[in-house]
Amino acid sequence: MxxxxxxxLIVVTGxxxxxxxxxxxxxxxxxxxxxxxxxAGDLYRLLxxxxxSADIGETLGNVAMAVIASILLGFVAGVxxxxxxxxxxxxxxxxxxxxxxxxxxxxxxxxxxxxLGAAPIVVIGTLFGVVAMLINTLNGLDRIPRVxxxxxxxxxxxxxxxxxxxxxxxxxxxxxxxxxLAIAYCFIGVIAAEFIMSSSGIGYSxxxxxxxxxxARMYALMLFIIVLVTVLNAVLFTWERRIMQRRRR
Amino acid sequence: xHRKTDTLLVIVALVALWQVLHWIVGSVALTSxxxxxxxxxxxxxxxxxxxxxxxxxxxxLYSLLLAVFGGLTIGIALGINxxxxxxxxxxxxxxxxxxxxxxxxxxxxxxxxxxxxxxxFGTIHGIIPVIIFTMNAVRTIPPVMLRSARVMRLxxxxxxxxxxxxxxxxELVSGLRVGxxxxxxxxxxGEMFASQRGLGYLVMNAIGGxxxxxxxxxxxxxxxxxxxxxxxxxxxxxxxxxxxx
Numbered sequence: 490m491x492x493x494x495x496x497x498l499i500v501v502t503g504x505x506x507x508x509x510x511x512x513x514x515x516x517x518x519x520x521x522x523x524x525x526x527x528x529a530g531d532l533y534r535l536l537x538x539x540x541x542s543a544d545i546g547e548t549l550g551n552v553a554m555a556v557i558a559s560i561l562l563g564f565v566a567g568v569x570x571x572x573x574x575x576x577x578x579x580x581x582x583x584x585x586x587x588x589x590x591x592x593x594x595x596x597x598x599x600x601x602x603x604x605l606g607a608a609p610i611v612v613i614g615t616l617f618g619v620v621a622m623l624i625n626t627l628n629g630l631d632r633i634p635r636v637x638x639x640x641x642x643x644x645x646x647x648x649x650x651x652x653x654x655x656x657x658x659x660x661x662x663x664x665x666x667x668x669x670l671a672i673a674y675c676f677i678g679v680i681a682a683e684f685i686m687s688s689s690g691i692g693y694s695x696x697x698x699x700x701x702x703x704x705a706r707m708y709a710l711m712l713f714i715i716v717l718v719t720v721l722n723a724v725l726f727t728w729e730r731r732i733m734q735r736r737r738r
Numbered sequence: 739x740h741r742k743t744d745t746l747l748v749i750v751a752l753v754a755l756w757q758v759l760h761w762i763v764g765s766v767a768l769t770s771x772x773x774x775x776x777x778x779x780x781x782x783x784x785x786x787x788x789x790x791x792x793x794x795x796x797x798x799l800y801s802l803l804l805a806v807f808g809g810l811t812i813g814i815a816l817g818i819n820x821x822x823x824x825x826x827x828x829x830x831x832x833x834x835x836x837x838x839x840x841x842x843x844x845x846x847x848x849x850x851x852x853x854x855x856x857x858x859f860g861t862i863h864g865i866i867p868v869i870i871f872t873m874n875a876v877r878t879i880p881p882v883m884l885r886s887a888r889v890m891r892l893x894x895x896x897x898x899x900x901x902x903x904x905x906x907x908x909e910l911v912s913g914l915r916v917g918x919x920x921x922x923x924x925x926x927x928g929e930m931f932a933s934q935r936g937l938g939y940l941v942m943n944a945i946g947g948x949x950x951x952x953x954x955x956x957x958x959x960x961x962x963x964x965x966x967x968x969x970x971x972x973x974x975x976x977x978x979x980x981x982x983x
Contacts, residue, residue, distance in 0.1 A: 579744030
């Protein structure tokens with residue numbers, strides 16, 4: 490690991506330790522935040538008892554569906570829009586301001602349309618993730634070196650082979666970035682939707698525990714989400730860096 | 739000119755899509771564009787609507803101020819100190835992609851119900867993109883400028899005001915644009931979950947009372963305002979980047 494990596498580990502560990510000390514010393518009240526070690530213990534017991542397994546499975550299933558939908562739709566739409574420059578120019582300002590629209594205010598509308606269940610949650614997650622994938626697909630297709638396309642033409646490759654052997658590999662790093670963002674955004678969308686209004690899932694469980702003053706369960710689930718998302722993002726971030734570095738060589 | 743008609747066509751297409759959806763699912767689930775617009779105009783003319791706007795506006799303003807100034811300060815510091823930036827960047831990126839809504843109960847416990855919790859929630863949403871953009875902007879300042887600053891013996895405040903801020907300005911506007919969107923999102927989510935006032939509360943209240951018309955009208959007003967502000971910032975952003983390049 491690099492010097493900065495070690496330093497980062499020290500900083501994060503230090504922050505957790507500081508929190509632990511502050512909680513144990515009573516500077517932070519137990520009702521506001523339990524010590525990290527207590528949280529971890531609660532989480533272990535919760536996972537071991539299996540009481541949260543159904544909710545965790547449900548949320549992960551929703552996220553997975555939203556991620557698949559976002560990546561597929563975003564990729565297909567990106568390729569289609571890239572092929573039509575005029576449509577693209579017209580859509581450009583909308584894509585750039587897309588994330589300014591606070592999508593959760595649409596969530597109640599979706600519940601009215603789809604009913605209370607997994608469907609509106611997956612849709613919200615997809616709405617959140619799809620445009621990140623779309624924008625990065627456009628980006629990737631824009632940056633295919635001209636010379637590669639010319640080479641393909643010189644060799645007389647048909648459109649399908651050009652797409653598979655030249656365009657796709659050359660745009661791959663950007664597609665990866667898009668997928669990475671789509672995953673992060675789908676998590677945010679799905680969990681927030683469950684939190685606001687739903688009848689199952691991790692987000693719902695946290696809101697439910699909060700309303701019932703069940704701090705042990707609430708913090709355990711929060712810790713679970715934080716650890717899960719952080720590890721996932723860290724893996725994707727490292728992987729992305731490696732792909733980008735290979736590209737530069 | 740071509741561009742404007744194209745943009746208009748996209749808007750027409752969106753409204754048409756909305757109308758078709760309305761025909762499919764019916765008025766109970768989704769009111770028609772005309773009907774929603776009528777209700778929106780009615781809301782904008784009523785006296786009970788504006789206190790909610792003011793509530794959300796004040797929360798948004800405070801959060802934005804905190805996010806922008808806090809983000810600038812931290813971002814500049816991390817941008818100048820290369821090692822600190824390198825250590826902090828992955829941490830910031832993972833904080834950015836964390837579903838922060840799970841932290842809302844902690845914020846409610848720490849700040850209590852009310853304005854301060856909303857402001858805190860909006861701020862944690864908005865501050866991270868501002869930090870990341872600022873940090874990257876400062877990092878990409880040509881080293882020769884920083885060296886000349888050292889030659890001229892500029893004090894740190896002078897360095898920030900005469901070199902760093904002007905050089906980083908275009909990126910800062912980009913950061914502000916992303917920060918604005920996320921801060922608004924944070925404030926609204928805060929209002930939707932535990933609040934008695936504000937536009938987010940109004941949406942949740944309307945859904946509770948099966949008042950789809952009001953809900954759609956508030957959503958329309960919110961979305962339009964957000965897109966207009968963001969488009970304005972985008973315009974400034976692009977002009978600055980063009981001038982810088």
